[in-house]
Amino acid sequence: MKSTLRMVFVALSLFLVVRFNVGREYEDELEELLAVDEEVERAAEGVGEKLSEAEVLSKAQRIVIELNNENTERVINGNEYVFVVGYAPWCPRSAELMPHFAEAATSLKALRSPLVMAKLDADRFPKPASFLSIKGFPTLLLFVNATSHPYSGGFTANDIVIWASKKTGTPVIRISSMAEAEEFLRKYQTFLIGRFDKFEGPAYEEFVSAAKFDNETQFVEVSQVELARVLYPDIKPTDCFLGIVKSEPERYTAYDGAFTMNKILEFVECNKFPLVTKLTEMNSIRVYSSPVKLQVLVFANIDDFKNLLDPLQNIARTFKSKIMFIYVDINDENLAKPFLTLFGLEESKNTVVAAFDNGMSSKYLLESKPAQSNIEEFCNNLVQGTLSPYFKSQPIPDNTEASVHVIVGKIFDEEILSSKKDVLLEVFTPWCINCEATSKQVEKLAKHYKGSSNLLFARIDASANEHPKLQVNDYPTLLLYKADDKANPIKLSTKSSLKELAGSINKYLKVKNQVIKDEL
Ligand SMILES: *[C@@H]1O[C@H](CO)[C@@H](O)[C@H](O)[C@H]1NC(C)=O
Numbered sequence: 353m354k355s356t357l358r359m360v361f362v363a364l365s366l367f368l369v370v371r372f373n374v375g376r377e378y379e380d381e382l383e384e385l386l387a388v389d390e391e392v393e394r395a396a397e398g399v400g401e402k403l404s405e406a407e408v409l410s411k412a413q414r415i416v417i418e419l420n421n422e423n424t425e426r427v428i429n430g431n432e433y434v435f436v437v438g439y440a441p442w443c444p445r446s447a448e449l450m451p452h453f454a455e456a457a458t459s460l461k462a463l464r465s466p467l468v469m470a471k472l473d474a475d476r477f478p479k480p481a482s483f484l485s486i487k488g489f490p491t492l493l494l495f496v497n498a499t500s501h502p503y504s505g506g507f508t509a510n511d512i513v514i515w516a517s518k519k520t521g522t523p524v525i526r527i528s529s530m531a532e533a534e535e536f537l538r539k540y541q542t543f544l545i546g547r548f549d550k551f552e553g554p555a556y557e558e559f560v561s562a563a564k565f566d567n568e569t570q571f572v573e574v575s576q577v578e579l580a581r582v583l584y585p586d587i588k589p590t591d592c593f594l595g596i597v598k599s600e601p602e603r604y605t606a607y608d609g610a611f612t613m614n615k616i617l618e619f620v621e622c623n624k625f626p627l628v629t630k631l632t633e634m635n636s637i638r639v640y641s642s643p644v645k646l647q648v649l650v651f652a653n654i655d656d657f658k659n660l661l662d663p664l665q666n667i668a669r670t671f672k673s674k675i676m677f678i679y680v681d682i683n684d685e686n687l688a689k690p691f692l693t694l695f696g697l698e699e700s701k702n703t704v705v706a707a708f709d710n711g712m713s714s715k716y717l718l719e720s721k722p723a724q725s726n727i728e729e730f731c732n733n734l735v736q737g738t739l740s741p742y743f744k745s746q747p748i749p750d751n752t753e754a755s756v757h758v759i760v761g762k763i764f765d766e767e768i769l770s771s772k773k774d775v776l777l778e779v780f781t782p783w784c785i786n787c788e789a790t791s792k793q794v795e796k797l798a799k800h801y802k803g804s805s806n807l808l809f810a811r812i813d814a815s816a817n818e819h820p821k822l823q824v825n826d827y828p829t830l831l832l833y834k835a836d837d838k839a840n841p842i843k844l845s846t847k848s849s850l851k852e853l854a855g856s857i858n859k860y861l862k863v864k865n866q867v868i869k870d871e872l
């Protein structure tokens with residue numbers, strides 16, 4: 353289950369990249385976006401005349417050095433900070449990233465960042481690529497005095513700017529005037545504000561360490577209370593104050609923990625998401641890796657969700673830092689379906705409320721109406737650990753005439769685990785290639801053993817039915833449950849011939865004087 357959920361999230365994030373359509377046109381646009389003013393490039397490489405900073409800024413809005421066989425070592429070894437993107441022209445993920453990288457380069461230049469931004473066509477220049485240890489595309493690496501550090505930030509231009517600034521000597525933005533405060537508010541919607549009488553002392557140092565260690569939230573510091581109030585209106589005039597600001601109804605959250613790096617980081621991680629986060633292809637990995645392991649997902653169409661938003665935000669306030677609330681547009685096939693499939697609800701058009709405990713790898717389903725009180729109770733039980741995990745099951749079938757019983761999740765206990773019979777269970781999925789052949793063999797075996805009343809033949813569709821005791825990853829799988837040892841089913845080889853299978857059954861079950869109904 354853990355791996356299934358992880359796969360869903362990873363698939364979502366890859367999907368966005370695969371869907372991206374790089375046409376010829378786009379490649380041209382890319383070239384243009386990344387076009388480098390040669391003089392600027394030469395200046396940054398330390399070749400030729402130095403341009404004044406103003407000239408650099410005006411001459412090139414996009415400042416990304418193109419690395420090649422000749423200049424790579426010089427650029428990496430000659431600069432304190434070099435941020436490299438290794439890409440391949442044919443790679444859609446690179447195409448997706450490059451414009452963001454170029455935009456980030458422009459912003460960083462405007463911020464007078466000491467960072468040199470560079471790109472390497474690793475396909476065309478394999479030697480420097482290998483020198484920089486670029487293996488996949490795109491690869492982002494920060495070189496600090498020629499030592500490489502992997503990238504761990506987000507993928508919008510702003511994410512890249514925040515991360516790069518944090519790692520190159522400006523982990524915190526300092527606000528010292530009204531104009532700066534207003535400018536800051538125009539640029540950032542989510543940030544952690546620290547107000548300190550003086551920018552020194554142990555509490556302040558922990559704050560700065562947290563700013564450096566965090567990978568995606570902008571930290572801002574201010575001393576004057578009046579300035580701080582521009583960013584965080586009802587700031588408490590204590591010696592030092594921390595609070596997170598977001599662009600949503602729950603805009604301000606004050607910190608009341610100890611001033612240690614780890615506690616501050618924990619606060620940021622638990623509070624940086626809005627009360628209800630809308631799942632997108634861009635944020636799915638961040639959502640999955642949140643330290644808040646209990647997640648409630650609401651799948652609804654946009655109109656139904658509008659009506660639910662207020663109640664949901666109220667509930668989310670109650671369970672702040674305990675449960676993460678996520679909205680998924682039920683009509684967005686690519687986002688919603690992989691999750692709904694886990695509940696066998698992929699065709700649902702009505703609102704679905706589900707929960708995951710990523711720590712325990714369990715999933716839950718709200719089976720009553722999605723009204724505020726029901727969701728609230730669901731969340732309460734989730735937090736207290738008293739919800740029953742959900743296991744998929746098809747409706748209970750009528751097996752009276754069946755020679756091979758159809759087992760579903762709901763009757764797995766009764767028919768397999770607690771029955772007094774020996775059971776040969778075939779676990780299949782509708783899409784598995786070899787399952788049909790195995791099903792035919794099981795049918796023949798069922799006929800063959802028809803006179804043996806203590807041996808039941810059964811099959812279960814593992815794509816639509818789950819049971820905590822049924823942990824199978826390959827299909828088909830044949831499991832022989834002996835009546836006196838249901839906890840340890842014996843796996844029979846699905847590659848065996850009918851005779852070999854019958855032989856195994858006879859051996860394990862010690863069947864004697866078998867009544868042969870049909871020739872095998
Ligand atoms: C890089 O090296 C220079 C020269 O040795 C040194 O002054 C500087 O502090 C180093 N930078 C970092 C971030 O370690």
Ligand SMILES: *[C@@H]1O[C@H](CO)[C@@H](O)[C@H](O)[C@H]1NC(C)=O
Nearest residue numbers: 502503504505565566567617
């Ligand atoms: C930032 O990224 C680095 C490298 O992946 C990781 O070790 C660190 O834990 C991250 N910081 C936080 C606060 O998650």
